[in-house]
Amino acid sequence: MTRPAYAAQVAIDAVRSLWVEPRPTNPPARGPWDWALVGAFLCWSAVEVVLRQNLAPFPLLVLGTLGLLGSLLWRRSQPLLAVAVGFGTLVIVDVARILTGSQGALLNSTSAALVLTFALLRWGSGREAAGGLGVILLWLPITTVATPTSAADTVGAYGFFLSAAALGAASRYRARVRIRDIDQARARERVQLARELHDTVAHHVSGIAIQAQAGRAVAASHPEHAIEALATIEDAATRTLTELRAIVGVLRTSQPTEFAPQPGVAEVEQLADRGPTRPCVEVLLGGELGDLSPAVGAAIYRLAQESITNARRHARHVTRVTVAVTGDAEQVRLTVEDDGSLGPISRSPHGYGLVGMRERATLLGGTFHAGPTAGRGWKVEANLPRAGTPR
Structure with a gap:
C-alpha cells in the first residue's frame, strides 16, 4: 500500500x-x-x-x-x-x-x-x-x-466555534482516560486482594486441614498428639479470622486505615515447623539480609509462605520442606525445596498460586521459576533485587 x-x-x-x-x-x-x-x-x-x-x-x-x-x-x-x-x-x-x-x-x-x-x-x-x-x-x-462583517471577523467567528468544539472533544477524551485509569486501578486492587487472600488465608486453611488429618490419624494411639494438633488448629483458625476481619475492615471503611507492618525476611523463620505432623519445615537464613526494601522483604515472606502451602496441598508423601533465604550486595535469593512426589495431579505452573508468585517477583524486577527437580520433589526459586526496582 x-x-x-x-x-x-x-x-x-x-x-x-x-x-x-x-x-x-x-x-x-x-x-x-x-x-x-x-x-x-x-x-x-x-x-x-x-x-x-x-x-x-x-x-x-x-x-x-x-x-x-x-x-x-x-x-x-x-x-x-x-x-x-x-x-x-x-x-x-x-x-x-x-x-x-x-x-x-x-x-x-x-x-x-x-x-x-x-x-x-x-x-x-x-x-x-x-x-x-x-x-x-x-x-x-x-x-x-x-x-x-469583515473577513477577519468571519474567520474569528469560525475559529471560536471550532475552538469550542475542540474543547468539548478534549474534555470528552480526558473523562474517558480518567474512567479507564479508574477501571485499571480497580482491576489492580482486585488482583492484589486476590493475591493477599490466596497467600495468607489459604496458607492458614491448608495448615488447618493438614493438622486435622494428622490429629485424626493419631487420636486413637497418641491422644496427646491429637491435643497438640487441635491447639495448632485453634491458633491457625484464630489467625485466619483476624486476617479476614482486617481485610473486610479495610474494604468496608471509608476512613484512613491504620495498617499493620507487612511481614519481612525476619518473619520467615516463623514458618518453620518441626512438630510431630508432616511435613517438617526448616528455614535457613544467610548472607546480607539487613536493610532490605520493605516490599522485597514482604515478597520473600509471601513467596516462602505460598511455597510451603503448595507443598502441603499438592505434594504426596512429603516429609521435609527446606526454605533457604540468602542475600548479597545486589539481590536476595529464595529457594524452597520439598521431597514429595507430584502424584496423579501435578502442580501445574498455571495455577493461581504460582501466577501470583510470579507476579510478585516480576513487579519488583526479579525472576521466578518453579518446577520439578531432577530427582524427587519440587523446587521454587526467586531472585529479587535488594531495592525492589520495578520493571
Missing part, C-alpha cells in the same frame, strides 16, 4: 470510529447551575436590550433568545436536539432579517451558542456530533450574510 493510500485509509478509519462513537455514560442531570446559567444569559440579554442601539426587531430578538437559551437546559441529555433547536432558531431569525432587510444586530448573549457547541462534542454520540456540526456550519454563513 502506498503512503497516500495508507494515509487515506487511516483517515477513513478515524472517521468511521468517530461515527460509531457512543454517547458518554451518566451525563450530569439538570441542576440549579443550569438554571442559573440560563438566568445569567437572560439578564445579560435584558441589559443589552435596554442599553444597546441598532438592534434587530424586538420580536426576532425574543425568538432568538428564548430558543437559544431554552435549549441550554437539554444540552447534556439531548445534545443534538438542543443544537437543532438553538441554532435552528438562529437560522430562522437570520433568514427573517435577510428577507426583511433589517440591518439591526443580534444580542451578544447569542454567545451561548458556544456552550451548545461544547456540549455537542462533550456529550453527543458520533452521529449526533456530525449532525450538529452540520447545523452549525449551515448557520455560520447565513448569519454572516445577515450581519455583514
